[in-house]
Amino acid sequence: MTRVFISRDMASVALGADAVAHAFADAGCEVVRTGSRGLFSIEPLVEVETEGGRIGYGPVTPDDAARILGGNHPNRLGDVAALPFFAAQQRFTFARCGIVDPLSLADYAAHGGWTGLDIARAAEPQAVVDTLKASGLRGRGGAGFPTGIKWQTVLDAPGGTKYIVCNADEGDSGTFADRMLMEGDPFCLIEGMAIAAHAVGATHGYIYIRSEYPFAIQTMRDAIALSADRIAPFTLEVRAGAGAYVCGEETALLDSIEGKRGQVRAKPPLPALAGLFGKPTVINNVLSLAAVPFILAEGADAYAKVGFGRSRGTMPVQLAGDVRHGGLFEVGFGITLGELVNDIGGGTASGRPVRAVQVGGPLGAYFPPSKFDLPFDYEAFTAAGGLIGHAGITIFDDSVDMAHMARFAMEFCAVESCGKCTPCRIGSTRGVEIVDRIIAARETEPARAATNDGTLGKALYSRAPDRIDVSLEAQTTLLRDLCDTMKYGSLCALGGFTPYPVLSALDHFPEDFGAAAPVTEAAE
Known part of the structure; x- marks a missing residue:
């Protein structure tokens, strides 16, 4: 029986992936639903398993099944990983997305899953925190605060009850990395949270997901149920937000989890000292926590040696708006804004000149092409009057006002x-x-x-x-x-x-x- 791989990611489904999957199932194929690889111009993407590896075709319609199975289709891509868009990436966090069945524990383990958790649990909590510090990992939500310092504060905080909270309220326009990770590799996030729990002494965690992400909510709940024994004694649950953008702010998010109206709290006290239900709390976003398993499995040096200046490791950059090749591009810090927009994104989809790009969501600064030599780096963007935020880049052509x-x-x-x-x-x-x-x-x-x-x-x-x-x-x-x-x-x-x-x-x-x-x- 021919085995084919088709994304179940929300964006892929919106482009017709479910109908394509049904067509291949009706043709007698074994259909494996994966996450998206992250290049939406080739979705729905179908990868056919052959003796020489997976062969990709895309974009595909349900009527293309017979020609693809016959090996004769004009949209044949060959080895998808070898396409320029993917070959130029450094996939630390998204290495499994588009490759594995998101809800297969066997698939996850076969591709390196749980290695980081096993290494962490064999070490003292302080040693895990020290590894995070040495890696240079900074919060991927916007401020770029060192993750290890935050964990150290919670570890040192007195009290028997502590929490791990994942901020998955991805509300910025032009961003979709959190959703892609949760739908395509949910065990990676769970593993990162379990490592954090061991590092600071927490026994329970919450994943706060915006209600506009029904696929991610269901996938995470299914993944938590499947992995409950693997992460025990740590326990997890999903809380769905009600669609308030302000609940992406960490203290408003905490109020929402507690069942209150989401409003910003004055600081101090910091959530690391008095967070959820007044207890010491680690709050990180999806991309921060999902980077942790790689760091523990491969070592702090492997992560820290990639990057630019004080911005270490990789950043999953999301290209959206009027762009020819929209999607997720994970790369080390230091690549220039112009390279991302023109070389990776291919310029505008309209064919008109780029006039402005907004980096960091609806609250990010606009940059003209004259600033395209700016390196993608926290300090460089701050000095230029902007912010990286969640690394969403929205492109506008010269028709924008x-x-x-x-x-x-x-x-x-x-x-x-x-x-x-x-x-x-x-x-x-x-x-x-x-x-x-x-x-x-x-x-x-x-x-x-x-x-x-x-x-x-x-x-x-x-x-x-x-x-x-x-x-x-x-x-x-x-x-x-x-x-x-x-x-x-x-x-x-x-x-x-x-x-x-x-x-x-x-x-x-x-x-x-x-x-x-x-x-x-x-x-x-």
């Missing part, structure tokens, strides 16, 4: 704010109003000459009260002042990071706000 994108950032913050602090709750609403005034004034540009000072005066925006100076210059200054207040006065990163897309749009694309375009090196 950056003033409207700045407005979207403010509106997103206003909608998703938990309402606890004034800078975020009120500031975002005022931000939408200010950008609306800028757009309205910008659209009356022909009337600029009618004013004595060369700016747009009050009469050009009749809806505004007379006391408001709605000139472009005044409103732009007001917007920058508001961003400064939100950045330094908000209780959490939702309000604190909203200024990043707004200010970067103002700085790099002033012409969309009615100002003169910046002079580039090419123009000079």
Whole structure:
């Protein structure tokens, strides 16, 4: 019987993978449902097992089954791992995704699973924490805080009850790595959490998954049931969120798990000292915890030798938006932004020039092509006024209006704010109003000459009260002042990071706000 491998990943299913799988089953094949390898332009992907290894075909429709089984199909890819998109990767965390049956314990063990947990449990907790420190692993959720330091704090914290919490509330636009890992290699996350539990002395853990991920929720619950004996005495359960973006913030997430409304807590105390139910708690996101089994199995040095500067190891970068080759690309830190967008992503799907890329989700900064030499590194992005965040990169061609994108950032913050602090709750609403005034004034540009000072005066925006100076210059200054207040006065990163897309749009694309375009090196 011919064996074929077809993804059960949510993105693959959305593209028709279930119908393709049924067609091959009806043709008499043994169908193994895997995770996605991460290149969505070739999904639904079918890999046929042969004596020489798997042969890939994609994208495929249900009507293609007979031709593929006959070895004659125009979309034959050959060895999928040898395709340029995959061959250039350094897959530490996603090595098994697209290869194994996600819910097969035998498959997981045959591909190196549980090795890290066995090594960890044979060592003292402090030795495990020291290994994490030596690896240089930093939190993959945005701030880049050293994971080993967080674990050390929880290990040293007094108290008999401690928790491990996985933040799988992947709410950033253009991100899907958490979902892909949970749907394609769930035991990897479970193993990472079990190692963390041994390292800090925890006996129970929670995986908090957004409700928009039904496949991931079910897969993780099934995987926890299957692996319960393997990870005992550590126990795990899944909690489904209700769709609030702010619950991606760690303290709001803790409130949600406790059955409360998800609102940000003031710090201190840190969750590592007084977290879930007031107990010391390790909170890491999916990619941080999923990196742990590799580090324990292969050693800290194997992980630390890859990377750039203080950013060690690999980062699963997600390419989305107007991009030719959208998908997940895991690579060591240090690759440039331009290489990711142009060489790996292939530029825009529309064929038009790239105008801007947003890195780090809806609260990430926008970068023009003139910044494409920027290395993908926490410190480099911070110095450039941005953040890596969850490593989602959204590409826009030259048809995008950056003033409207700045407005979207403010509106997103206003909608998703938990309402606890004034800078975020009120500031975002005022931000939408200010950008609306800028757009309205910008659209009356022909009337600029009618004013004595060369700016747009009050009469050009009749809806505004007379006391408001709605000139472009005044409103732009007001917007920058508001961003400064939100950045330094908000209780959490939702309000604190909203200024990043707004200010970067103002700085790099002033012409969309009615100002003169910046002079580039090419123009000079």
